[in-house]
Amino acid sequence: MDWRIAQAIRVMEQQMDEHVCFAALARRLGMSTTRLHHLFAAETGMPPGAYLRRIRLDAAAIRLCWTRDTAGQISMRLGYASQASFTHAFIRRFGCTPLQFRRRFRAGLTTEGMTAAYGPIGVREVDGFVLVTRRYIGDLYAVRGYWRDFEDRLRRCGVPRHGALYIGLMYDDPRHTPVEQLRYDCGVTIPGSSGLDEDRLARHGLHLFATRSGRYACLRFKGSRAEVFGAYRSLCDHWARASRFTVTDDPALEVHGIPRHHMDPQHLSFTLMLALE
Missing domain, CATH: 3.20.80.10 (Regulatory factor, effector binding domain)
Structure with missing residues (x-):
């Protein structure tokens, strides 16, 4: 992977809750915004904006499964302007609302992964x-x-x-x-x-x-x-x-x-x- 794209990915992953200015990021990496988008898509299969949305939503899915945070708390934590915009994006990614996603996950839990099976x-x-x-x-x-x-x-x-x-x-x-x-x-x-x-x-x-x-x-x-x-x-x-x-x-x-x-x-x-x- 091109080192500049690797660096761009690091920035996005460490700033998921912030607005990322891709023009400023491109200047920081010594390239034009157009070049950043083309190279990023070539390396990852998607433009930087889509990549950022994807990792935010996948992080939200993890938080819905592994925490007791509400959908509103998760949307704020990940930088969404409103819970409504978060819910809309989540439905597009996963085909259901955050609440439905959490309910389905919990309904599917089994005792197979209980802590006693793998030690303290x-x-x-x-x-x-x-x-x-x-x-x-x-x-x-x-x-x-x-x-x-x-x-x-x-x-x-x-x-x-x-x-x-x-x-x-x-x-x-x-x-x-x-x-x-x-x-x-x-x-x-x-x-x-x-x-x-x-x-x-x-x-x-x-x-x-x-x-x-x-x-x-x-x-x-x-x-x-x-x-x-x-x-x-x-x-x-x-x-x-x-x-x-x-x-x-x-x-x-x-x-x-x-x-x-x-x-x-x-x-x-x-x-x-x-x-x-």
Whole structure:
């Protein structure tokens, strides 16, 4: 992905609740507004305005499932001018109102993902991670290939990895987001003062990113690839929705000691972390 489009995506994902001026964003990236729109569409399959609407609405769907926020609170949080405009956009994306969406989700919940099946969930304060990352979009069953490509780029770029943690960043719920739009970042921790050349990273399709510091719900997962989604259901569908905390709009983190493709798919081991407020 072109580094300028990757940067534009980061800006939109971090400012979902704000008005994004694409002309100003284009100037910041050293290109015309027309060039930004054409390049963005070529890289993502949609123009920047449509992309921003999509990630806002998918974030709204997650909040409807995992929090007790009202539709009005969610619309305000995500920068909609009114609840009516939010509801109209939501219907266009999901074919139902936010309230209907929440009711259908809750009606479909089963005990399969209850927390007891995957071990205890703890809440702890976590410092933010400074990462080198790369964005991948598509089928999550291809994640081992993502990590293989990512590790090759790190090697070619000379990113130091001694003692590093490998972190996958999950942005979307595959039950609500089409498979061809699912966002996943591969990341590796680096010292905050590593002095890495961002231009060199960009030439290899890599980017710096800092995760949120603060409170996280943490679940230690051990099991097969087929059981990973059950762990997400346990943490997000059941625990987060029933807890006194509220999930943020930050990505869920999968913290590994080694890159995912070096693990046996039948014996995965990582810590699943969900940012809270």
